[in-house]
Amino acid sequence: MGQPEPSDPNPTRALSPEAQLWRMLVLGVQDYARKCGFRKALLGLSGGIDSALVAALAVAALGSQQVRALLMPSPYSSEGSLQDSLALASRLNLATSTVPIEPLMQQYDGSLDPALGQKPEGITAENLQSRIRGTLLMAVANSEGQLLLATGNKSELAVGYCTLYGDMNGGLAVIGDLYKSEVFRLTRWLDSPAAAGERQRCGLPADGPVIGDAILNKPPSAELRPDQKDSDSLPDYPYLDRLLQRFIEEHASPEELIASGEPSDAVQRIWRLLKRSEFKRRQAAPVLKLSARSFGCGWRMPIAARTGAEG
Amino acid sequence: MRIALIQSNPLVGDLQGNRQRLQQQCLQAAEAGAELALAPELALWGYPPRDLLLQPALRQQQDRQLDQLSGALPPGFGLLLGVVETSGQKLFNAMALVERGGWRLVARKRLLPSYDVFDEQRYFHSGDQPALLSWGGQRLGLTLCEDLWVEPKISGRNAPLCDPIAELQPLKPDLLINLSASPFGQGKAERRRQLAGAAQQRLGCPVLYVNQVGGNDELIFDGNSFVLDATGALQQQLPCGESALQIWDSQSPATPTPPEP
Numbered sequence: 230m231g232q233p234e235p236s237d238p239n240p241t242r243a244l245s246p247e248a249q250l251w252r253m254l255v256l257g258v259q260d261y262a263r264k265c266g267f268r269k270a271l272l273g274l275s276g277g278i279d280s281a282l283v284a285a286l287a288v289a290a291l292g293s294q295q296v297r298a299l300l301m302p303s304p305y306s307s308e309g310s311l312q313d314s315l316a317l318a319s320r321l322n323l324a325t326s327t328v329p330i331e332p333l334m335q336q337y338d339g340s341l342d343p344a345l346g347q348k349p350e351g352i353t354a355e356n357l358q359s360r361i362r363g364t365l366l367m368a369v370a371n372s373e374g375q376l377l378l379a380t381g382n383k384s385e386l387a388v389g390y391c392t393l394y395g396d397m398n399g400g401l402a403v404i405g406d407l408y409k410s411e412v413f414r415l416t417r418w419l420d421s422p423a424a425a426g427e428r429q430r431c432g433l434p435a436d437g438p439v440i441g442d443a444i445l446n447k448p449p450s451a452e453l454r455p456d457q458k459d460s461d462s463l464p465d466y467p468y469l470d471r472l473l474q475r476f477i478e479e480h481a482s483p484e485e486l487i488a489s490g491e492p493s494d495a496v497q498r499i500w501r502l503l504k505r506s507e508f509k510r511r512q513a514a515p516v517l518k519l520s521a522r523s524f525g526c527g528w529r530m531p532i533a534a535r536t537g538a539e540g
Numbered sequence: 541m542r543i544a545l546i547q548s549n550p551l552v553g554d555l556q557g558n559r560q561r562l563q564q565q566c567l568q569a570a571e572a573g574a575e576l577a578l579a580p581e582l583a584l585w586g587y588p589p590r591d592l593l594l595q596p597a598l599r600q601q602q603d604r605q606l607d608q609l610s611g612a613l614p615p616g617f618g619l620l621l622g623v624v625e626t627s628g629q630k631l632f633n634a635m636a637l638v639e640r641g642g643w644r645l646v647a648r649k650r651l652l653p654s655y656d657v658f659d660e661q662r663y664f665h666s667g668d669q670p671a672l673l674s675w676g677g678q679r680l681g682l683t684l685c686e687d688l689w690v691e692p693k694i695s696g697r698n699a700p701l702c703d704p705i706a707e708l709q710p711l712k713p714d715l716l717i718n719l720s721a722s723p724f725g726q727g728k729a730e731r732r733r734q735l736a737g738a739a740q741q742r743l744g745c746p747v748l749y750v751n752q753v754g755g756n757d758e759l760i761f762d763g764n765s766f767v768l769d770a771t772g773a774l775q776q777q778l779p780c781g782e783s784a785l786q787i788w789d790s791q792s793p794a795t796p797t798p799p800e801p
C-alpha cells in the first residue's frame with residue numbers, strides 16, 4: 230500500500246464483468262495461497278480449456294516462477310493435448326514435467342485382474358486414470374510443498390462429471406463456480422484486446438494469445454477412452470448450463486422446468502445427475518465463490534435424500 | 541472533517557497482525573491530516589471468523605489489541621472499526637471508537653444476515669436501537685453492512701425485520717457511515733451504491749461505505765468502497781480487489797452553501 234491518495238479523478242471508471250471476474254479469481258487464488266502459507270502452486274495440464282484458464286490464473290496470482298504444471302498423457306490423449314499444453318506453458322513461462330501414465334495403467338490392470346476376474350473396464354478404468362493422475366499430482370505437491378489447484382468447473386461439479394480422489398484432488402477449486410459456458414467466455418476475453426489492461430496488471434504477456442485458438446476451439450473431452458467427447462454423455466454446455474442455473478441459482482424444480490417447456494427427458498436426467506453427485510461435492514475442495522449460489526457453504530443439500538422427482 | 545477510508549485485507553484470526561497493519565494505516569492517515577479513520581466490519585478478526593468467535597480467549601485478545609491500538613493513536617484522532625462485543629453470554633457484531641487512551645462500543649449491528657454463505661445468527665444477537673455518535677462536532681449515523689440492505693427492490697431480498705436507516709432519520713445525522721464485509725457478486729458493487737443512494741435520499745447526508753477486500757477461504761471481498769456526497773453523487777471510489785487508503789474531506793459544517801444574495 231502506498232501513501233494516501235487523493236480522490237480518483239475518474240471515480241466512475243468501471244471494470245467490465247469479465248475483468249471483475251478475472252480480478253476476483255486472481256485475488257482469490259493469491260490470498261488463499263498466501264494466507265494458507267503457500268508460495269507455490271501445482272496443477273495438471275490436460276490440453277483443455279479449464280486447466281488452461283487455471284494455469285493462467287495461477288501465474289497471474291503467484292508469478293510464473295511459482296507455478297508448475299504436470300502433463301500426464303495416456304494412450305487416449307489426443308496428439309494435440311500434449312502439444313497444446315506445452316505451447317500454453319511456454320506462453321505462460323511455466324515449468325512443466327511430463328509423466329505418461331500408461332505404465333501405471335498397465336500395472337493397475339495386472340494387479341486388479343485377480344481381484345476383479347478381469348481387467349478394469351468402463352467407468353472403473355476411466356476413474357483409475359483420473360486417480361493415477363491425482364496421485365501423481367499429490368506426490369509432487371507433497372514433495373515440493375505446492376498448493377495443488379483443482380481445475381474442475383461448475384457444470385462438471387453439478388452433474389458429477391469429475392472423479393473423487395482423482396481430478397477433484399487439490400486444496401482449492403479455482404473455477405468451481407464458473408459454468409463451462411462462462412469458462413469459454415472468460416478465456417475468450419482473456420485472449421482479446423479487452424483484457425490487455427488486466428493482463429498487464431498481473432504480469433501476463435501483454436501481446437498475443439495466452440490460451441490460444443487450439444485450446445479455445447477444441448470440443449470438450451475428458452479423453453478417458455478413445456475419441457470420447459463430453460457431448461457423448463452430456464447435453465451441449467449452453468443448454469446444460471441454462472438448466473443448471475435454473476436448478477441451482479433459481480431453486481427451480483424439474484416439474485417447473487418441464488411445465489415451462491423444457492424436454493422432460495433432459496430435465497429429469499440432469500436433475501438426477503445433480504442430486505446423485507452431492508456426495509462428491511461434499512468432499513470437494515473449497516470453491517471460490519463468484520455467483521449468487523456456489524457449491525460450498527452457500528449450498529447446503531442433503532446427501533442421503535429423496536424427493537418426489539426421483540427417477 | 542477529514543476522514544480516511546481504510547479498505548483493508550485482514551488475515552482471519554490474526555488479531556495482532558491485523559491490529560499492527562491497521563495501526564500503521566491510522567498513523568499514515570493522521571499524517572495526511574485525517575481526524576477520523578474508518579475500517580471494515582470485524583476488521584481485527586477478518587470476515588468471516590466463523591467459530592473462532594466462540595473462543596473466549598480470542599475475544600479477550602481482541603480487547604487487548606484494542607487497548608494497544610488506543611495507546612498508539614495520536615491525540616485527537618479517532619478510529620471507527622467493526623469489533624465483537626461480549627456482553628455476558630451474548631455476542632454482538634458491533635462498532636468501536638478507538639481514541640488515544642481508550643476505546644468504547646458505539647453501535648451494534650441491527651440486521652444479521654443468515655442466508656447463502658452468511659451465518660451471523662449462529663453467533664450474534666441483534667442490536668435494538670439506531671446508533672448516532674457525536675464526534676468532532678459532527679453527528680455520525682453508524683451502521684454495519686446488512687443495516688444498509690433495507691430496500692427490497694434493490695437488494696432483491698425480503699423486507700428486513702427493522703429499518704435502521706428509517707430509524708436514523710429523526711436523529712438527523714450529518715454523515716452516514718457503513719462498515720462492511722460484503723463479498724463479491726456480479727453487479728453487487730452497483731447494488732451497494734444504489735442502496736447507499738437510497739439512504740442518502742432519506743437522510744439527506746453523505747454516505748461513507750467502507751468494505752473489506754481480499755480472499756478469505758472461498759469468499760472474495762472486492763472492496764469497492766465509496767463515498768456519496770450530500771447530493772447522492774459518487775464522490776470517491778476505492779479500487780476493486782486492492783487494499784487502499786483514501787482521504788475524504790467533508791464540508792464543515794455539513795450544510796449546503798447558502799444561496800448568493
